[in-house]
Amino acid sequence: MKKTNASILIIDDQEDILFASKVYLKKYFENIYTLNNPKNIVELLAKNTIDVVLLDMNYRIGFEDGREGLYLLKEIKTLSPKTVVILMTAFGKVETAVEGLKSGAFDYILKPWENKKLLESVKQAVDKARKDQKKVKDIEIKKEFFIGNSETIKKAYSLADKVAKTDANVLILGENGTGKFVLAHHIYTQSERKEKPFIAVDLGSLNSNIFESELFGYAKGAFTDAKTDTPGRFEMAQNGTIFLDEIGNVPLLLQSKLLQVIQTKTVTRLGETKARPLNVRIITATNLNLKEEVAEKTFREDLYYRINTMEIVLPPLRERDEDKIPLAEYLLDKMIEKYGRDEIVFDQKVLEQIEKHAWNGNIREMENKIERAVILCENNKITVSDLDLDIITPYDDHTEDNQLSAVEKATVEKALLKNNNNISKTAEELGLSRGSLYRRLDKYNINID
Secondary structure (H helix, E strand, O other), rough: OOOOEEEEEEOOOOOOHHHHHHHOOOOOEEEEEEEEEEEHHHHHHHHHOOOOOEEOOOOOOOOOOHHHHHHHHHHHHOOOOOOEEEEEEEEEOOHHHHHHHOOOOEEEEOOOOOOOHHHHHHHHHHHHHHHHHHHHHHHHHHHOOOOOOOHHHHHHHHHHHHHHHOOOOOOOOOOOOOOHHHHHHHHHHHOOOOOOOOEEEHHHHHOOOOOHHHHHEEEEOOOOOOOOOEOHHHHOOOOEEEEEOOOOOOOOOOHHHHEEEHHHHOOOEOOOOOEEOOEEEEEEOOOOOOOOOOOOOOHHHHHHHOOEEEEEOOHHHHHHHHHHHHHHHHHHHHHHHHHHOOOOEHHHHHHHHHHHHOOOOOHHHHHHHHHHHHHHHOOOOEEEEHHHHOOOOOOOOOOOHHHHHHHHHHHHHHHHHHOOOOHHHHHHHHHOOHHHHHHHHHHHHOOOO
């Protein structure tokens, strides 16, 4: 029997499961990798092309809610979007697995599994990986990504191309959904380090108690679950580039530890005293006004200047009117490829809506709306109801400020209500400092008594 030329990665902390699944799947697929420590996922994905990951959802003793699996799923999809993920979970945890499907997993299997069901699921996942890889290659041949013709975005990318050839640290500023990750990756692909690792870390999703172990690594025995020596994200990016997203959300105490690594160009794993030399290019990004955060002493001034050798600002979509229709057409082509649909076009009224809409969620909002429309549309024409824009905002210079203020005020009020007027929790949810939140309360005359 000829094996399928595919690479399968199995991640589980139980050695017997790793052994049994590897022995079985090795009969059908060329390359089988196993990991008993999910911390090593980044390093393995950076060095190997993986078609399918079988991912257990729980690792730490006493934590069986599947949150680790969902976090790792997000990491895998960020690091290797073409890799297809199958979740493994125990009977009775199906609800969490379903949540994983909504977050991008292909399938889930229950432990203990039937071998035939496991094999069938993996085969289908490999088929999907192959189709997705072909679609991505076709899209990349047509156009790597959309930049646009507005002066503001051309200026941002022109600056990026200039700084890419250097090793200067770059700070990317922009609202959520403006394409900060895409710009960071573009800088990497244009740099001399493009053949080395590109490691992306969402600092906003890192809990403070795992911040150091994730970024700096740890020695065996450094804490209860530290079973092996494990490099952190900085070491995994050695000779390459590390992208630290949402850096504005890092607490002050941890900012000092990050600063030390950047200043000394060394990293010390938890549980060790040995400083390991680093050769890493650092790109950071945030949707916050860091100058404001520095003034309020919620962000260290010395760290700000260390990461900000070059600052690039990405404009929001509302300031790129001439790019809205071309961007929508690009995203439509992308979704047609993704879902294997026949040619689809926008109804003229839809184009008018796209042009008028404020797109406060920026490119991410537009992509989500167009993907939904491609799924729902009939007769190969996207209608107004398919696009489902909640509010079509009349858009001109006189109304812009009032529109944005109304949206921001409503967002703040909703977050306050959700958190029972707790300032700290509300500020954290909104990605603001307490000082910034208080200023908005005053600006919009919001009382929390």
